[in-house]
Amino acid sequence: MLLLFEQFLNGLQFGITLFLLSAGLTLVFGIMQVINLAHGSFYMIGAYVGAAVTAATGSFLLGLLAALPAAGLFGMAVEWLVLRHLYQRDHLDQVLATFGLIMFCNELVRIIWGRQPLFMDVPPWLAGNVEIVDGLLYPVYRLAVIATGLAVALLLWFLFTRTRLGMQIRAGASNREMVAALGVDISLLYTLVFGLGALLAGLAGVMAGPILAVESGMGESILILTFVVIVIGGIGSIKGAVIGALLVGLVDTLGRAFLPVLFRLLFASATADAAAASLSSMAIYILMATVLIWRPRGLCPVQSA
Amino acid sequence: MKRYLSAFVAILLLSGQALAGEPVKIGMITTLSTKAGYLGEDIRDGFQLAINQEGGTLGGVAVELLVEDDSAKPEKGKQIAERFAVKDGVKIMTGIVFSNVAMAVVPKVVRDGTIYLSANAGPSKLAGSLCHPNYFSVAYQNDNLDEVVGRYVSDAGYKNVYLLAPNYPAGKDHLAGFKRFYQGELAGEVYTRLDQSDYAAEIASLRAAGPDAVFFFLPGGMGINFLKQYAQAGLQDSIPLFGPAFSFDERILAAVGEAALGVKNGSQWSHDLDNPANRQFVEAYRQAYGRTPTLYASQGYDTARLLASALKTTGGELGDLEAFRKELQRADFESVRGNFRFGNNQHPVQDFYIREVIKTADGYTNKTLQKVFTDHVDAYAGECTMK
Numbered sequence: 001m002l003l004l005f006e007q008f009l010n011g012l013q014f015g016i017t018l019f020l021l022s023a024g025l026t027l028v029f030g031i032m033q034v035i036n037l038a039h040g041s042f043y044m045i046g047a048y049v050g051a052a053v054t055a056a057t058g059s060f061l062l063g064l065l066a067a068l069p070a071a072g073l074f075g076m077a078v079e080w081l082v083l084r085h086l087y088q089r090d091h092l093d094q095v096l097a098t099f100g101l102i103m104f105c106n107e108l109v110r111i112i113w114g115r116q117p118l119f120m121d122v123p124p125w126l127a128g129n130v131e132i133v134d135g136l137l138y139p140v141y142r143l144a145v146i147a148t149g150l151a152v153a154l155l156l157w158f159l160f161t162r163t164r165l166g167m168q169i170r171a172g173a174s175n176r177e178m179v180a181a182l183g184v185d186i187s188l189l190y191t192l193v194f195g196l197g198a199l200l201a202g203l204a205g206v207m208a209g210p211i212l213a214v215e216s217g218m219g220e221s222i223l224i225l226t227f228v229v230i231v232i233g234g235i236g237s238i239k240g241a242v243i244g245a246l247l248v249g250l251v252d253t254l255g256r257a258f259l260p261v262l263f264r265l266l267f268a269s270a271t272a273d274a275a276a277a278s279l280s281s282m283a284i285y286i287l288m289a290t291v292l293i294w295r296p297r298g299l300c301p302v303q304s305a
Numbered sequence: 306m307k308r309y310l311s312a313f314v315a316i317l318l319l320s321g322q323a324l325a326g327e328p329v330k331i332g333m334i335t336t337l338s339t340k341a342g343y344l345g346e347d348i349r350d351g352f353q354l355a356i357n358q359e360g361g362t363l364g365g366v367a368v369e370l371l372v373e374d375d376s377a378k379p380e381k382g383k384q385i386a387e388r389f390a391v392k393d394g395v396k397i398m399t400g401i402v403f404s405n406v407a408m409a410v411v412p413k414v415v416r417d418g419t420i421y422l423s424a425n426a427g428p429s430k431l432a433g434s435l436c437h438p439n440y441f442s443v444a445y446q447n448d449n450l451d452e453v454v455g456r457y458v459s460d461a462g463y464k465n466v467y468l469l470a471p472n473y474p475a476g477k478d479h480l481a482g483f484k485r486f487y488q489g490e491l492a493g494e495v496y497t498r499l500d501q502s503d504y505a506a507e508i509a510s511l512r513a514a515g516p517d518a519v520f521f522f523l524p525g526g527m528g529i530n531f532l533k534q535y536a537q538a539g540l541q542d543s544i545p546l547f548g549p550a551f552s553f554d555e556r557i558l559a560a561v562g563e564a565a566l567g568v569k570n571g572s573q574w575s576h577d578l579d580n581p582a583n584r585q586f587v588e589a590y591r592q593a594y595g596r597t598p599t600l601y602a603s604q605g606y607d608t609a610r611l612l613a614s615a616l617k618t619t620g621g622e623l624g625d626l627e628a629f630r631k632e633l634q635r636a637d638f639e640s641v642r643g644n645f646r647f648g649n650n651q652h653p654v655q656d657f658y659i660r661e662v663i664k665t666a667d668g669y670t671n672k673t674l675q676k677v678f679t680d681h682v683d684a685y686a687g688e689c690t691m692k
Contacts, residue, residue: 003513010505017503115343117529117560122537129539139537142505211537212502213529213560217340221500257506260495277472277496 015249016149020204024197030236040219041105046202060123075198234298255283332389333400351605364617379409433685446683448482450549453571453657455486467516472496492516528552536564650689
C-alpha cells in the first residue's frame with residue numbers, strides 16, 4: 001500500500017514535469033497552428049543555462065532565475081527569426097524547419113559547453129528525504145517539483161481566465177482574424193505566447209537538471225511524451241494538458257512499477273519480465289489510442305476556427 | 306583554367322606522397338558526433354598519441370590516420386568502410402565504438418581481406434561463430450566487464466542482487482555476463498526502456514524488493530540519471546551499487562558527482578595500474594590533452610601500439626597478409642594493461658579488476674581495488690573454429 005502511494009507520487013511528479021512542457025507546446029500548437037518540434041530544445045537550454053549558472057555562482061536560485069529568461073528569450077528569438085515565416089506554410093515545412101532547429105540547438109550546446117554532460121546537484125536546502133507517512137521516505141526535491149508544477153498550473157489558470165492578456169490569447173485561439181480586426185497586435189501576441197511556452201519548457205528543464213543528465217539531445221526523448229500528452233488532452237487546451245500530463249505520468253510510472261509484479265503472478269518468470277517490459281513501454285500509447293477512439297479530438301477539445 | 310588548377314593540385318598531391326614514401330593508411334571509423342561523441346574522441350586521441358610519440362610513424366613505418374565519424378549509425382559505418390576500402394585503398398581499419406555498427410561493418414571488411422582491430426566494441430558473435438583471422442579485438446569481449454563484477458559480488462558474499470538494464474540486446478547480454486559468474490539469488494531483474502530518463506518507479510520497486518546489492522548496466526546519460534536519482538532516494542549508503550566500467554569514466558563522473566562515490570565497477574584497465582607502459586601513457590596523455598585518459602583512450606593507444614609492433618617486424622609490408630597476421634597474433638607490445646595476449650579467437654586473454662569511485666583533489670576518478678580474474682578467456686572462444 002505504501003509502495004502504491006510512493007509510486008503514485010512518482011507518477012505525479014513525472015506528470016507535472018510533462019505538464020510544464022506540454023502547456024507551452026499545446027498553446028503554440030493550438031493557437032498558432034504551428035508544429036514546433038524544437039520545443040524540447042527550450043527544455044534543454046533551460047537545463048544547460050541553469051546548470052552553468054548554478055555551477056558558476058553556487059546558487060540554484062540564481063540558476064533558475066537565469067534559465068527562465070534565457071529559455072523565454074531564446075524561444076522568442078526562434079519565433080521571430082524562423083517560425084514567423086512559416087505560419088502560412090503547411091505543417092510539413094514547419095516540421096522540417098523545427099527538426100533542423102533541434103539539430104542546430106544540439107550542436108550549439110555542444111559547441112558552447114562541450115560534449116561532456118554538465119553537473120547539477122539538488123540545492124542543499126532541498127536535499128534529503130522527508131517522511132510523509134510512517135515508513136515512507138520521499139525526496140524533498142521531488143515534492144518541490146510537484147509543488148512548483150501545481151503553482152504554475154494555478155498561475156496559468158489565473159492568467160487565462162482572469163486577465164486581459166489571457167482573454168486575448170483565448171480569443172486568438174478561436175478566431176484570429178476577428179481578434180486582429182479588433183485591433184489586437186496578433187503577431188506580438190504570438191511572440192509572447194511562444195516566449196511563455198519556451199519559458200515553461202525552460203522551467204521544466206532547470207527542475208529536471210538535478211535529477212537527470214544535462215546533456216545535448218535531452219529534449220528529444222521527453223518531446224515524444226509531450227506530444228502524446230497534448231494529443232490526449234486536446235490540442236490547445238491548458239486544462240487538457242494538465243489532465244493529459246497527469247494521466248500519462250501515472251500510467252507510465254504505475255505501468256513500469258506494477259506490470260512486472262502482475263505478470264509474474266500470471267506467467268513464468270522469464271516470459272513475465274519480457275512481456276511486462278514490452279507492455280509497460282506501450283502503456284501510454286495504448287492509453288492514447290483508447291482516448292482517441294473514445295474522443296477523437298482529445299479529452300478537452302478546443303473549438304478553433 | 307580549372308583544368309590547369311586541378312592538374313597542379315594533383316601534381317602537388319602526388320609529389321607530396323612520393324616524398325613521404327607511401328605511408329600505410331589506417332582507416333578509423335568511429336563515433337565523434339552525437340552524445341556518445343566523446344568515446345570516439347578518446348579512442349582517436351589515444352591512437353594519435355602513439356603516432357605522435359613516434360614522430361608520425363608506428364614501429365618506424367610512416368602511417369596516415371584517416372578518421373571518419375559514423376554518428377553511431379550502422380549504415381553510415383558501412384558507407385565509410387566502403388569508401389576507405391575502394392577510394393583510399395585502406396588495408397587496416399579500427400575505431401568502431403558501438404557493437405551494432407561493428408556487426409554491420411566488420412564481417413564484410415574482414416571477408417574482403419582488410420585487417421580490423423577493434424578498439425572498443427566486442428560483440429559476442431565476432432568472438433564466437435563469426436570469428437575471423439582478419440579480426441582482432443584489442444579491447445575486450447563485451448560481457449567481460451560484467452563477468453568480473455559477477456565474480457566479485459559473489460566472492461564478497463552478496464546473495465540477493467537486483468539487476469537493471471535497458472530493454473535491448475546489449476542490455477540482456479550484459480546481464481547474462483554478470484549472471485555467468487554470480488552464484489547467489491536474484492531479487493529482481495528489470496529491463497527498462499532504452500533512453501528512459503526517470504527511474505523513480507524502478508528505484509521504489511527496488512527498495513521494496515530489499516536486495517543486498519544492485520548491479521546495473523545503463524550506458525551514457527541513462528547511467529547519470531540513475532546514479533543521481535538513486536542517491537537522492539537515499540539508497541547510496543544502504544544498498545551498494547555495482548556495474549561495468551562504462552558508466553564510470555572521468556567524463557561521466559564529473560556529471561554525476563558525489564552520487565557515484567563508492568560505486569564498484571569492473572574494468573580491464575585503470576589509470577592507476579602500476580606498470581611502466583601505463584605510467585608513461587597516462588603522463589603523456591595528460592600532457593598532450595590536459596585530461597586523464599579514459600578506458601577508451603587506453604584502448605585506442607593499445608591498438609596503435611599493437612599495430613606498431615606488427616608494422617615494425619614486417620617493415621610495413623602488407624602484401625603478405627598471412628605474415629602480418631602472425632605478427633599481430635604474437636601481440637609483442639607493452640600493453641598499458643600489463644598482461645596481454647590473444648586467445649584462439651584473437652580476443653584478449655587478460656586480467657580484470659574491480660575499481661571504486663573516489664574523490665581526489667582533481668575531481669572524481671577510479672581507484673583499483675583488486676585483481677579478480679587473471680588471464681581471463683571470454684565465454685565464446687569455444688564457439689570459434691579457428692586453431
